Amino acid sequence: MKRLMTTLSLALLSALTPACIADPDDGGATADAGSGGTEAPVNGAALTLTFVSGHLGNYWDCPGEANGAGAAAGAPREAAGDAAGACPPGEECVSIINCEAAMVMLEVENETDGALSDFRIERIVLVNDDGTTEDLEGLGIVDAETQAPPAALPAGASRTLRVDFRGPARDPNDDGNRFLRLELRAGESAAGTLETPPLFSLPAVAT
């Protein structure tokens, strides 16, 4: 599997942090996240992300909930609108037969010197077989154990989080080797990237 602890340069996206983040394991090299930014590394301002599990959801019975299918924020829900994909984390929703929001579970380790809170999704990019990419809409982050928004994570500690997002509309007969590049932020400037192994739609009947 690919496990990345790449540093991110997200500075210009934040009014508070005009710096980019160094990766202790990466000799201070930076990977540009596409948002521009300076190259001055800030020591220890990194989140280490490790892949645990993930799937691209199952939108068989709620194609409108998949990414780019008129399900953008604010768009009216479909008839099957209480589907998981449209269900904000923490809210009680009933899903229909084959309708489950995509998710990635990951272990996040706080490599900074202080506690971190306010975990948020910076970007979720789906990388297709042919190298083309698609930006996916994040739906939220919860602590995998408590199902609640993650509490503050002390320096050096790690925790498993679940990131929910709108998966791609699926061609059920063409399940390629697509994977995600996922960028998370926490606190003022801590950030981390994860490149997942290939992810697939969630099977409706797993035997």
Next chain:
Amino acid sequence: MARALHLALRAALLSACAPPTGDAATPEEAARYLEDRAFRRETLEAALWRPDLPYSRSLLSSYGLPDGGWDRLPVQASRTAPFTRADADVLARGEALALDDAREIAVPSAPEVTGDPAGPAREPDPGADPAEATWRALGATVFDRLPMRGDAWLDWLAARPALWNDAGLSVDAVGRVRGLVRFADARGRVRVGLTCAGCHAGDGVPGRGDRRLNLGRARALYAAARGLDATALDAWGPGRVDVTDTDSDDPTAIPDLFHVGTAGWLNHSGVVRVVGRATLAIRFETQFVQGHLMQTRPERRLMWALASYVASLGIEAPPAPAPPPAFTARCAGCHDPARAYGGDLVAAEDLGVDAAVARDPERGTGHYKIPSLRGVSDNAPYLHDGAAPTLDALLAAGHPSGEAIPPAERAALLAFLNAL
């Protein structure tokens, strides 16, 4: 001529695979499955002999990784309680299910179940192995009580006893619904789950594929209640499940699990090659992970126990009668008497059966597995898709290749199959 081709194919496959060993596992194998990630990974890779199929890729991408992956998932709690008629009333009143009466599946102390290799020497018969007996007993509990998955349609159906008969659910004398339990899902919600026994304990016989259970109907009823078209689901018919999400509609019969311990391959298309009991344990473990939305994993000792139990199903059967000459001449080349009258894989086009499941893009290998014929007379309808209603119909159609079988031989074969 056709038969010669079959046998040649079979020989080619046989030479490519190790003998199945799911029926006789050593304590060392248990310990390696439980403790050695690299061993689990190797076993998975050996089992998924078609790594190109999506079914295989989705497991290979996340299981047994050197760092991260499903090993890091939180362990699924094993606290469950039977789902009863009374629970249906709770749901019908719009109330939440409770778990107060739920019990943990207790795992006996470690040396007992890992079969401590330093312990006293044991009889070669696995049935006489105390660790083996402990594993199997634990596995029987797992089979009955650990939910493989929960589904929205299942919660809905559970609240509507008037539809249970239509869906083929069975209720026992004290009101328990076979194969359904209450459990807390990965998000902490108490809901209804389907256990192995829900599909693989027809007529209450553990291991028998449930021929009455109509999950397609159950899902169709739920879909219809929500204004969705579900004609395709309703077409599955009882005892059959479409296990893939591809556009092709190819439901398969829920198989019997008898003599799986001697099977060299799993699933109708043989997508999993059995290289030891750990293959079974890993198949079940990954099935649970997917069934629980990849948010929890089962406790591994429960999976070894389940594998031990499933591998033992059917082994107590009395010895088979001697086959008639017609069987030896026409059938034994594939249905091997030394392997509970089962065998390896046969290319779908060499059989007079529908090829859709063998060609399914998700898990089709181009082949069908030769199933065990022990106890076959109890298992109608026959074939991977239940297309043959009776043994007589199967032979009348000239199974396997379509070549006609002379009436006298057919009668002898039928008598033998009915006694098997």
